[in-house]
Amino acid sequence: MKDQADGYVTADGRQIGPVVMEMKNITLRFGGVEAIKDISLDIREGEIRAIIGPNGAGKSSMLNVISGFYVPQDGEVWYKGARRAPMKPFQVAQQGIARTFQNIALFEGMSVLDNVMTGRLTHMETGLFWQSLWKGKAEREETANREVAEKIIDFLEIQAIRKTPVSRLSYGLKKRVELARALAAEPSILLLDEPMAGMNVEEKEDMSRFILDVNDEFGTTIVLIEHDMGVVMDLSDRVVVMDYGKKIGDGTPHDVRNNQDVIDAYLGVAHDD
Amino acid sequence: MAYKLVSADGPQSVPALLHRNAKQFANAPAYREKEFGIWQSWTWSQTRDEVEALALGLLELGAKEGDFIAIIGRNRPYLYWAMMAAEMVGAVPVPLYQDANAEEMAYVLDHCGARFVIAGDQEQVDKVLEVEDQLTQFERIIYLDPRGLRKYDHSALDQYTAVQEMGRKARDKQIKELEARQAKLNYDSTGVMLYTSGTTGKPKGVVLSNRNIIETAKSSSEFDGLRQTDDILAYLPMAWVGDFIFSVGQALWTGFCTNCPESADTMHVDLREIGPTYYFAPPRVFETQLTSVMIRMEDASRFKKWLFDRFMKVARKVGPSILDGKPVGLMDRLKYGLGELMIYGPLKNTLGLSRVRVGYTAGEAIGPEIFDFYRSLGINLKQLYGQTEATVFITAQPDGEVRSDTVGVTCPGVELRIADNGEVFYRSPGVFVEYYKNPESTADTKDAEGWVATGDAGFIEESTGHLRIIDRAKDVGKMADGSLFAPKYVENKLKFFPNILEAVVFGNGRSECTAFINIDLTAVGNWAERNNIGYASYQELARHPQVMDQIQSHVEEVNASIAEDEMLSGCQVHRFVVLHKELDADDGELTRTRKVRRKVIGEKFEDIINALYDGSPSVSTVTEVTYEDGRKGSIAATLEVRDAKVFADNRKKAAA
Numbered sequence: 027m028k029d030q031a032d033g034y035v036t037a038d039g040r041q042i043g044p045v046v047m048e049m050k051n052i053t054l055r056f057g058g059v060e061a062i063k064d065i066s067l068d069i070r071e072g073e074i075r076a077i078i079g080p081n082g083a084g085k086s087s088m089l090n091v092i093s094g095f096y097v098p099q100d101g102e103v104w105y106k107g108a109r110r111a112p113m114k115p116f117q118v119a120q121q122g123i124a125r126t127f128q129n130i131a132l133f134e135g136m137s138v139l140d141n142v143m144t145g146r147l148t149h150m151e152t153g154l155f156w157q158s159l160w161k162g163k164a165e166r167e168e169t170a171n172r173e174v175a176e177k178i179i180d181f182l183e184i185q186a187i188r189k190t191p192v193s194r195l196s197y198g199l200k201k202r203v204e205l206a207r208a209l210a211a212e213p214s215i216l217l218l219d220e221p222m223a224g225m226n227v228e229e230k231e232d233m234s235r236f237i238l239d240v241n242d243e244f245g246t247t248i249v250l251i252e253h254d255m256g257v258v259m260d261l262s263d264r265v266v267v268m269d270y271g272k273k274i275g276d277g278t279p280h281d282v283r284n285n286q287d288v289i290d291a292y293l294g295v296a297h298d299d
Numbered sequence: 300m301a302y303k304l305v306s307a308d309g310p311q312s313v314p315a316l317l318h319r320n321a322k323q324f325a326n327a328p329a330y331r332e333k334e335f336g337i338w339q340s341w342t343w344s345q346t347r348d349e350v351e352a353l354a355l356g357l358l359e360l361g362a363k364e365g366d367f368i369a370i371i372g373r374n375r376p377y378l379y380w381a382m383m384a385a386e387m388v389g390a391v392p393v394p395l396y397q398d399a400n401a402e403e404m405a406y407v408l409d410h411c412g413a414r415f416v417i418a419g420d421q422e423q424v425d426k427v428l429e430v431e432d433q434l435t436q437f438e439r440i441i442y443l444d445p446r447g448l449r450k451y452d453h454s455a456l457d458q459y460t461a462v463q464e465m466g467r468k469a470r471d472k473q474i475k476e477l478e479a480r481q482a483k484l485n486y487d488s489t490g491v492m493l494y495t496s497g498t499t500g501k502p503k504g505v506v507l508s509n510r511n512i513i514e515t516a517k518s519s520s521e522f523d524g525l526r527q528t529d530d531i532l533a534y535l536p537m538a539w540v541g542d543f544i545f546s547v548g549q550a551l552w553t554g555f556c557t558n559c560p561e562s563a564d565t566m567h568v569d570l571r572e573i574g575p576t577y578y579f580a581p582p583r584v585f586e587t588q589l590t591s592v593m594i595r596m597e598d599a600s601r602f603k604k605w606l607f608d609r610f611m612k613v614a615r616k617v618g619p620s621i622l623d624g625k626p627v628g629l630m631d632r633l634k635y636g637l638g639e640l641m642i643y644g645p646l647k648n649t650l651g652l653s654r655v656r657v658g659y660t661a662g663e664a665i666g667p668e669i670f671d672f673y674r675s676l677g678i679n680l681k682q683l684y685g686q687t688e689a690t691v692f693i694t695a696q697p698d699g700e701v702r703s704d705t706v707g708v709t710c711p712g713v714e715l716r717i718a719d720n721g722e723v724f725y726r727s728p729g730v731f732v733e734y735y736k737n738p739e740s741t742a743d744t745k746d747a748e749g750w751v752a753t754g755d756a757g758f759i760e761e762s763t764g765h766l767r768i769i770d771r772a773k774d775v776g777k778m779a780d781g782s783l784f785a786p787k788y789v790e791n792k793l794k795f796f797p798n799i800l801e802a803v804v805f806g807n808g809r810s811e812c813t814a815f816i817n818i819d820l821t822a823v824g825n826w827a828e829r830n831n832i833g834y835a836s837y838q839e840l841a842r843h844p845q846v847m848d849q850i851q852s853h854v855e856e857v858n859a860s861i862a863e864d865e866m867l868s869g870c871q872v873h874r875f876v877v878l879h880k881e882l883d884a885d886d887g888e889l890t891r892t893r894k895v896r897r898k899v900i901g902e903k904f905e906d907i908i909n910a911l912y913d914g915s916p917s918v919s920t921v922t923e924v925t926y927e928d929g930r931k932g933s934i935a936a937t938l939e940v941r942d943a944k945v946f947a948d949n950r951k952k953a954a955a
Contacts, residue, residue: 039450139336176335181446186564188336240544 033070036263043071045175046247047092049217052101054087061087062098063271069215074241074248076258080291085251086128088268091219092249093125094118119148124213126204127249128220134193138184138203139175141192145210146171178209181243182236198229202236210238216240218250222257230254232260259283267291311510312351312484314387315552321347324527324554329537330376333561335568340377343554350380351477352827353459355466356389357415358473360439360457362481364389367455371395371404371427372419374533374559377443377459379546386490388413389480393492393504394537397423397890400429400929403502405430406555407494410571411504412436417459421447424456442796447824479930486510491547491736493540495687496890504735505540505687514728516548518711523657527553529576530654530675534566539892540687541661545579548690570651578658580656582665583893585680587821589669590648590797594825610638611675615952618675620645652678659683661706662892664768664787666795670703682706684766689713690729694766715766721756722772723881723949728826756785762881774877774897778808783810789861789870790895796853797822801894804872806906811873813911815904816850816880817841823849837938841877847941850877854943862946871945874911877935878904910940 047069054062069075069092077085090096092101097112104110104218105121114123116168124145132141149171150157153263179185182202192203201221208216221237222230226277234257240246252258258265259279267275269291274286275282282288310316320329325344332339341349345886347950355832362368372378382392393411395404397419408416414436418424424442431437442448443459457465466473490509519525528925533546545858546557547628555577560569596607602886617631627635647653658673659682665682673680683695684706695714697705712725726749745751756775757768767777770787778784786804789812793802798821806812820840827834834840858871882888887899901908903922910918921935 147449173335178339180335183562184567185336185561243446 033072034234038216039157040242041245045069046071048104049091050102050104052091052098052103054084054091054096054098056113062091064101065271067266067273070248070264071214071247071248072245073263074182074237074261076253076262076265077249077268078250078253078258078265082270082273083268085268086219089125089219089249089251092124092215092234093217094121094198099127106266119211121215122211123154123217124208124211124215125217126201126208126219126221128223130197130200132192132200132204132205132207135191137189137191138195138206139179139188140180141203142178142210145207146224148211149174159169174212175206175210178206180223181209181239182206183283198225198232199231201225201233205233205236205240207245209246212244213246215247218248218252220251220253222252222254230257237261242273265270304721311486312386312481312488312511313383313490313512313551314481314484316513317343317347317383318550320554322871326555327527329378329434329550329554330554330557330559331573332376332559333565333572333889336561338558338572340556343502346376346380350383351462352385352463352466353380354467354477355473356462356464357384357388357390357466358470358476360372360415360462360466362388362390362415364483366390366415367393367395367413368417369395369408369411369413369539370417371397371423372417372443372537373397373563374535374542374546374557375419375443375867376557378419378537379533380418381441381459381559382491382543386484387477389483389488390488391492391506393494393679394543395494396536396538398495398891399426399535400885401426401429405433407502407504408437409434410501411815413494413613414438415441416436417441418443420444424448453719465710471491473660484509486513491543491730493538493687494542495896496892496894503737503740506732506735506798507540508688510730511729511731512544512548512691513552514712515692516546516552518728519544519692519695520549520553522697523555523577525549525555525577527554529553529556529829530573531555531577532566532570532573533557533559534563535579535581540691541685544691545577547887551577552597567651571649572651574651575653576654576656576942578652578655580658580660581662582660582669583624583663585660585665585673586669588798589672590822591820593797594647594821596882597825600851603797607642610634610642611672613638614643614675615671618677619671619704622674622677622679623701633736639677643770647678648678652676655679657681660684663726663894665704666793674701683710684768686753687726690731692729693725693727693753695724697766701766702764702765705760705767707766707890709766715759716750717750717758720772721758721769722916723753723755723766724750724766725753726750763822777809778812778869779807779810780869783867785867786812786870786897788867789814789872792857793853793859793872795847797818797867798849799828799853801889801895803882803897803900805901806870806909809912811907811912813869814872814875815900816854816875816877818846818877820881822893837881838879838934841879842936843940847877847939850875851941851943858943858945872943873945874940874942876902876911876938876940878907879920880924880934883924885927886923908936910938916940 031044045068049067052062052065052172079085091098102109106234147196152164152167188296204230222233241248265279267288274287275285310319320343322717325793326342328340329346330345340436368390370378370381382404385392416427418440424440427440437948439455440458441457441462445458456553485507488509489506490512491507492504493505531545535542550557558573560566577818613634617635620627655678658678661683681701683694685691692708692710693713694709714722715727730749730751747803754772755768756770756772759766760901770785774786776784784807789804790802792797799816799820804812805817820837854875861871862868907918917937917939919937923933925931
């Protein structure tokens with residue numbers, strides 16, 4: 027079923043498209059440390075792809091390679107059918123990949139709405155001059171962007187905290203605001219770095235619901251790193267397992283759960299090297 | 300429009316009123332809802348068009364006259380329109396409580412045999428689908444918010460806007476039929492069916508005719524001088540008769556604007572933004588608001604606190620008199636004016652009550668301190684007494700005659716009678732038609748002459764003509780020595796203390812009264828925080844010795860005040876426990892409108908009641924609890940039984 031290049035339909039009726047991003051033999055080094063060792067993986071359009079692995083396995087580094095923030099020393103990244111050259115930070119932002127961070131990176135002093143609006147920055151065309159004059163196009167543009175931001179606020183049910191400064195919010199809500207900001211960029215790929223870390227069961231359930239809804243309503247491709255196995259197995263279509271910078275498993279949640287290497291990595295077996 | 304629905308006596312149905320407003324107040328706002336951060340609004344003529352489109356769509360879907368159409372969701376203009384559209388096609392709208400679980404919903408949907416359900420969102424759709432198999436006449440669901448519903452099987456599911464679109468397309472084909480159906484509606488046709496929350500047994504479907512709705516809306520609007528330019532905030536359950544009369548009945552009659560909040564969480568912000576001029580809230584809401592104001596004042600700087608205390612003293616002294624238009628000295632007036640500028644005005648603005656001209660509370664007794672607090676700020680808060688069977692209004696307090704311990708004089712057109720056992724009976728144009736499919740209950744409640752038993756015991760004060768309610772008639776009993784037992788009267792006195800959220804008093808047929816008490820976690824928790832008392836849960840806080848001491852002092856204070864009442868002095872609370880769990884509607888201990896279910900509580904906590912009477916110093920118990928998602932668990936606890944001081948019985952002393 028998954029061999030079809032054009033994609034397939036999942037059991038719950040979601041359309042999964044062709045491969046949108048392909049990483050070929052990626053190796054990433056920081057000085058002498060090899061964070062990622064010769065890993066290949068692909069991401070299909072519309073799927074929820076999970077990256078799991080023990081601490082220090084290189085998951086966040088992998089996410090940074092996908093976003094284009096890190097440039098691997100070896101290997102190729104193919105995005106939307108073309109090989110991706112190293113980019114400048116603003117180009118990274120413009121390619122349609124948005125992310126949330128493991129340690130929340132919001133503007134604490136600003137309101138939720140303003141934080142979400144920053145996610146629209148890449149969609150603003152008027153420059154500083156017109157925006158400070160606040161006339162004509164700049165005004166219309168802000169109205170349009172506010173509308174998108176409000177739809178996302180409605181979608182994530184954070185209307186009640188719209189004008190609350192982020193610093194006053196609970197951890198779980200901050201995570202949701204971060205998701206809102208990432209969504210405001212209307213990304214085609216959304217990278218979530220441990221979206222549920224430190225949450226209680228109820229908050230996790232809410233977040234899972236939102237992740238599924240985002241994927242469902244907007245057709246956004248989602249790549250997520252998560253430690254809660256229950257969540258990963260429930261949410262994702264395909265899972266990559268990493269350990270010490272290497273890929274030790276890749277497939278459906280079912281395949282991965284029965285993979286001996288994965289079981290060893292999680293239960294702890296002496297390493298060769 | 301070619302409608303000729305308005306007879307010589309005025310509009311005879313809800314749709315007729317809508318058409319009248321669409322013409323008369325065409326461009327005035329009728330409904331507003333905050334969505335995407337902006338107040339979206341619809342004028343009366345737009346509302347008429349929206350309702351008509353939906354009604355035409357319902358015709359296309361095959362809605363027949365006499366069908367029942369259930370409506371479930373939070374307060375949204377679209378759902379109010381759905382009720383009107385249902386009436387347009389000759390069907391009967393049945394709004395349901397949105398927090399009802401699937402089982403409760405199944406009973407009601409099956410009882411009325413609803414063919415269509417108009418649901419607010421996925422949550423409500425899921426509940427209906429869950430019980431679909433138990434429903435015999437159910438056919439289709441129309442949903443409002445498409446989120447999460449995209450992949451559902453749409454063979455029996457339609458989106459609200461799609462039905463409207465279908466209706467607009469079929470306008471030419473169906474408009475004649477729609478007009479004909481509306482022309483058939485008159486004062487005697489059914490306007491709405493509302494299920495009572497059912498303190499005892501299964502809910503009953505109260506059928507209200509157009510006469511009930513329109514006559515009540517008319518007389519009550521005149522009673523309070525409601526205006527077309529008024530604004531209300533619709534945030535109470537749509538299934539409750541009050542919301543129906545305020546947001547549909549009176550709104551249509553006077554043409555004022557109904558505002559719907561963005562979500563339940565944003566209610567207070569939305570209240571501030573709208574600043575309603577006509578406002579209803581149950582005592583609980585006023586109580587919570589006052590508690591939060593007081594807590595915030597405790598945390599305010601010393602100067603602000605001083606200012607607040609000083610001016611509140613002035614307000615308490617002269618505020619209510621100024622509101623009632625009674626003579627007040629010049630100096631006091633000046634002080635009050637200064638207070639308005641510095642404290643009352645900003646406070647009312649924060650509460651969202653700056654513009655309130657007519658405010659009502661009802662449903663439960665309101666504490667005199669709470670009531671006086673709002674009135675002293677210059678908010679015209681009044682009480683009314685009503686029930687679903689009366690289309691709300693039985694008695695209400697006219698401006699200038701407001702007190703916290705009465706429920707007012709009879710509303711225009713209402714007659715009142717007190718039976719020998721103290722039960723209150725009434726007769727009015729608002730008296731319901733019948734309980735649907737339940738002639739026995741109808742006959743039990745309403746006699747051949749149209750007198751309806753309220754089930755409440757009360758008396759009319761001779762000096763003022765105001766009605767005073769003591770308790771539910773069936774709860775009023777006799778103590779072992781034959782003196783009167785009125786549990787609710789005592790419970791209300793207990794609940795007036797901010798620390799006590801809920802109280803249940805026992806004693807019928809016994810020689811002494813005893814009580815269960817629930818502490819208010821917000822108030823007591825805040826006190827604990829300020830006094831550095833650590834606690835992990837409700838249960839732990841509830842059995843803290845200092846908390847027990849406080850509750851004991853409250854109980855004794857209540858005993859002292861009851862001892863002064865000659866009829867009820869036997870109801871003093873001799874012993875009490877603070878319960879280990881909060882009484883909850885999910886566990887069946889309260890109704891959805893948060894009224895105590897005595898029988899259920901009596902059976903469930905029998906062991907604790909026994910301990911209250913056999914003199915044991917403590918009792919161990921295990922209680923089953925139901926979580927919001929329907930799972931069950933249990934709580935085990937050991938409760939301390941405390942004795943409270945009782946006071947000499949004045950009545951006996953007087954006799955001796």
